[in-house]
Amino acid sequence: MKIGVFVCHCGSNIEATVDTASVAGTARAFPDVAYATDVMYSCSEPGQDGIIQAVREKGLDGVVVASCSPRMHETTFRRAVERAGLNRYMLEMANIREHVSWIGKDREANTNKAAELVRLAVEKLRRNRALFPKSFDITRRVLVIGGGVAGIQAALDCADGGLDVVLVEKTSSIGGKMAKLDKTFPTVDCSSCILGPKMVDVAQHERIALHAYAEVEEIGGYVGNFEVKIRKKATFVDWSLCTGCGLCMEKCPSRKSHDAFNEGVGLTTAINIPFPQAIPKKALIDARFCRQFLKGKCGVCAKVCPSGAIRYEMEDEVITEKVGAIVTATGFDLFDHTKYGEYGGGRYPDVITSLQYERLLSASGPTGGHVKRPSDGREPRTVVFVQCVGSRDTSVDRPYCSGFCCMYTAKQAILTKDHIPESQSYVFYMDIRAPGKLYDEFTRRAMEEYGARYVRGRVAMIYPKGDRLLVRGADTLMGEQVEIEADLVVLAVGAEAAAGSPALAEKLRISYDKYGFFMESHPKLRPVETNTAGVYLAGACQGPKDIPSSVGQGSAAASKVLGLFSRQKLESDPQISQVNQRRCVGCGKCALTCPFGAVKMIDVRGEPKAEVIETVCQGCGICAVTCPQGAVQLEHFTDNQILAEVNALCQS
Amino acid sequence: MSPFETLKEKIREALPGLDCVIGWRQGFDPLHATPFFMRAPEDVEKLVWSPLCVHNLSTYLPSFRGKKVGIVLKGCDSRGVIELLQEKLVERENLVLFGLPCSGVADLTKLGRAAGDLDRVSAVAWDEAGFTLATPRGEVRVARRDALADKCLSCQFPNALEADHLPGDPLPPATGPDLGDEELAALEAMAPADLMARWAAEMSRCIRCYACRNACPMCVCRDHCIAQSRDPHWLSQEDSPREKLMFQLIHTMHLAGRCVECGECQRACPVDIPILALRRKMNRVVRELFDYQAGLDSQAVPPLFTFQVEEANIKERKW
Structure with missing residues (x-):
């Protein structure tokens, strides 16, 4: 075998602390190395041409590029090697930038380490063999998980692009958090007026199949061919018959049910359509409150329903959908404000969250758009907004900025003045974060035109005084304590990952950060991709986001899906597990541990043997390390290759 | 009828x-x-049926896979059967399990030490207190504690945990000293260099006969053992303590979460290398990390054959 070694300077990134010429010189003595040189920028066009030329002129069979992390340029060099006429898997990279030059300043030590890494790559490459990807068919359908604005946008863009879309929404209506908002910043246009048409489009689009009040139960398969089990939770109403007339809600005697859509402000009926613009506009029985379920008798809704749609005996149904790609748009949840005991959230009725306030402002809310205090229904005169409740606070493990609270607080201050012209708003803030188009102008307007008084500082505590609330805090600009007697306190709660996000991430086999937000493939350059092929992210499930960004990501994810499906067939990575069936004793441990269900047990002349399903295997190698007798080997990461690397390192 | 006679009757009935x-x-x-x-x-x-029935017979079961067989089990042996059932290496419906309460088996190495030369013992008898060996030098009396296998002195499972027939009254767990723990504590107290030197000395006696592997009920690779394979080539044929210890470590790793601590590896060793300590150490790690002991519940999934996002005792996020 003839191996060529190319040691990259990466400008001064590597060359500054690694003597690349000396590394190349050392490499010439390694077994099978026929050619070694240092290159200024191996990823540049001349750099790649140099590799191709060397392969042709020196008759090389394999190439080692010692440069950066393969995450950046492995595909670049695979293509270059292929252009030179070699199999694209006859390439190994030694990461002498992230692993060497960037982390140490000792030039001599760095040079030695770089040479050792090159030696490992050479030993591995010597045991590589040509691999050929298999191509497979794609199911040209897409699953969108979550029917908030990001999911709606992704579903509509995919459907408009000619794809069949399966949209799964956890609650009984799409719309998500945006549907609960009264107005939207910075234009103060009505939220449901701009979201409503999109929701209707979803309902009417012939290519979108909407499963509301459903959750993803299980995801199997792989890019191009996922198999998704969806649990359609029992609504106790036959939605094919329900017309959404609302007669059941009028007559339902259980009028003390939790009103999730209105964030628990006010109560609702046990059979319920969450809001007038709901899509689908279908009724749903909350069995926790329904008398028929609690006491075993009632049946009022069944009696009044003109279409006879009530089904008390309904059970969950699990359906299976085949899709080729998945867009995850599961959004966010709000920080639990009761964690701040000093703010009295949950104990004082007039300390409410921003989203509860949003429902008070909304004409479709429980107060019909009249701002009334939850305690006594009185119109508040002084409203205090407290920002960063559950944002930028390490003491509650929320060090991040939720991004949109500054803006919605300004909006709510403006709306408060609109609703109650004689009112006065105070906003306790840490910094104003308004870096968007027309955003800063908007917060200035809240202060200058609407007279909201912004106090820079945190609130120390809130406690009742008579029927009002005393808000005590610091004004750090004035350097003094402030006390404000308020009628209503609105906590600008931050965003946190939606409940159940980690569990869904496990099902999707995507990464999530310590707060439960899903990890994008690259924070800058691959913002809607995940590291699992065929799974994309949209909206606040990836991190707190406002509406414009969420919509943008919905469209971006859709374009990724459309791009993926524009190919005739997909290619599978051939660096996957192989079972040597002569060595396999059929114990099945590989099948048990495979996280992808890629190992199946087959019968070979009466004996059980393991077999890897090539297109399902993701090459993670768990089976290979599980197999006691080494019958499962991961291509290009075989035991022998790893042992050769260890030997090269320990014996040199 | 004694429990043993009852059992024989049951075996006769089942045998056809x-x-x-x-x-x-x-x-x-x-x-x-x-x-x-x-x-x-x-x-x-x-x-x-006697304290000389030392062998863990569950070792033979995987080779009878697909056939209906019966097996006589001590408490410790039954853990081997259960682990095999857990790993689906044997089928429960093909097995008839005959259990007997066991009050401990002899350690022939210990008896040999007392008798001088085991080959010249012409008769052996035992009672509650110990063993009596007839040797050319005359009768030698060995106290129970000095004659039983270490594992038996502190045995927690004297009765078969899974059995179709279990005649006789179940025995209570043994209350003797845990010599294995004492041995481990002594090893753990050693400095790494001394420990390595000790293992090198012990392993230099190893003749690579692989009796430890062949006696192990959990070693099911048999002809495909990684120790003797060229591809993958984990071990060379070099006769060095390093390669020999490497095999012991491979065996230990392969037994992680599976070892039922029957001690057959050490018992089978013809040169008496105390290799069970390595498995015991691994078992202790598994017990601490996963609250798990192998071979107790045929329905349980061994911890390394499954995947939990958050392990109760592994605080990955706190690292």
């Missing part, structure tokens, strides 16, 4: 429907029992 029943019979000398495969009713008379 079985390929064979695995038990013990008298071996080549008074001190040795030997594994015995009963196929005909008259074989059952030769079955023996």
